[in-house]
Amino acid sequence: MNCYEKILFVSPNLGSGGGGAERQIVTIACLLKNRGYEVEFLCYCDGDFYYYILEQQHIPVYWKISSSYWKRMISVRKFIRKGKYDVVISFLETPNFLNNFAAFGGKNWKVITGERSAKEEHFLSRRGKVFAWFQRFADCVVCNSENARNMWQQYYPNYTDKLFVIYNSVNLQPVTSTYYPKREGKLHILIAASYQYLKNPIGLIKAISMMSAEDKEKLVVDWYGRAEITKGDTRCYNEAVRLVQEHGLQNVIRLNFSTDHIQNKMNEADVVALFSRLEGLPNAICEGMTIGKPIVMTRVSDYDVLIDETNGLLCDWNDVESIKNVLMKVVRLDCDELLCMGDCSRQKAIELFSRERVINSWINLISDKYKVQ
Template sequence: MLLIEALTTGGAQRQLLNLAVQLGGRGHRVSVVVYHLADYNHRDHFRGEFERAGVPVTDVPVMAPWRRLWAVRRTVRAAGPDVVIAFLRRPGLLAELTALPARRFALIVSERTGKEGGRDMKDLTRFQLHRLADAVVANSAHLEHYVRTAAPWLRTRLRQITNSVDLDHFRPAGAPPPPHPGLRILAIGRFRPEKNFLALAAALRILRTTEPALDVTVDWYGNNFFLGQQPTGRSRPYLELLDVLRETGLEDAFRVHPPVGDVVALYQKADVLCLPSRYESLPNVVCEALACGLPVLASAVSDNDRLVRDGENGFLFDPHEPRSIAEAIRRFAALSADERAAMGRTGRRLAEELLSPATAAVRWADLVEQVVEARRAAW
């Protein structure tokens, strides 16, 4: 059984789908439980793909937190799974509390979200609760090192299983897109502060002053957390971005779009992906872009330097300095078409080397079998 908040847009949701398909392909019966914190658009973004993969989805509706815990607990225990795998922090907490006071099912929780700064009380509390799990999976080397250092008591339970990409689906176009004027930058991510879209907008303002002849367009696709046509409490960062774009006259250069179901065509038609996040773990959009042969401009955080080799398949920058972002864009814009194509080929080779679904499937399946056998032996 897999547990997550919702099937909304996001890298964790894409990886949960990959995991469901991988485990199902190895003969495991896989189901998903989702619970909802709030109503907003696109929270069922991946539901159709789970249904097409034959993975049943059980919903726990929006309700008060204490009721949600008991509803998730009833749902999980009634299903009688051999193992529960929880993705993201809140689902991990719910799964650990659901396991009390005793459980027959094995439990795997994940650490998939990077952060700024050092260990804080929230981290310490979460890491203490991870004692209730049989295994803790980090999806990046950076995050595994952080957990290992901050919570040494988890070292025997900690595993690293990086993201994977469907390399048959996410692949370069059969023919290069027709030439076009200007530089087309693709950005994909929810409109949340950590995605750092305001710094990217500031970089575009700098380029308008320092490189007035450079025609740069950013197309950002992401969830603005509206419900219908109305903003919710989580929409404030998106509304702030719209205000900045209006005030600075960047509405024509920085265009915002809702998320789309299949993003492959976006990767195949863009010149470069830009991920300006202040923090990440192992960003799914970078993995997908590399698989599609798209060069990447990314912030120099977490494991990004494993995926983006500066000058080889893209450029890295300081996400806290708009001038650094602007310089990365300028450097890429100065490349010839052949140099950009070479970067794309390098990125595809890296994706094949580092992000193989077969490798991830073996690691997950081995871990599942290990924790299930240990749990059965304990009973």
């Protein structure tokens, strides 16, 4: 019998368009339900994108929707305190605050919060400091990368003993496309990221423009992502389009919009890449590894865990020469090298992101191994 049997997940909603955090928390809830735990959900905003998954698993969802922040705080607190739960789990900043606020004044259940942020500005902001103060009421703070845990240890060393890392599980739709290495004699690189300066499409385009004509002939880069980051803001996308045209790179780099078939597109590519300035745990890289692709990425997040010489290449986001050099190396890889590196990526992904590994880590966390404070 499970020591902790009744678990509540607190989430703003169940996604309004397939959000990553909502997908993760729904996945974990379903895995725990399948291991015999009694699982329930509490949501306080509209959004039911993933509701059908919970419904299929017969997981109850309770809604406490209010436009008043204060009423929301009180209603969520009352619900948790009256629910006789053994464990309450939340992801993201506001749900974590509500989870901790419910524990204020004493508790006899375990509080687990999931921190997805590894941005320094989060720790320095007034809001971030207030919400971090409330983490003193959490029994466990789960980060989804070693980089995030290191940030928390740096700014809040008194929380060190309750900081844990559990990587996201990778949920792939069935891949139906066929992979042909170096189609038409060209190396195909795929980037799945929105068009924002943080993701560095401008640096990539400048690096490609510096390559020799011979190397450009061997390369095709497909970028897939949202052009409009906030309503009406397409500045980065517009600049990227302009630079591609200015440098005559229309046959080398293609700036595509988002697609519902990104994993099939990844499977068709030779390499999955990321050139960001900053990342939490990069889902696109994790998915690319799971599909079995060599990786090119900047030194962000847990790059030293995700990538080594067997499965990828690294570069610096703020050095176009570094990006150019890594592109020159990767276009020279032959088909056998690409396949071998892809196999190494797939093996790493099994070790890091498999559902079995992830759910066992969560079960260890909610078990007696870590007592309620």
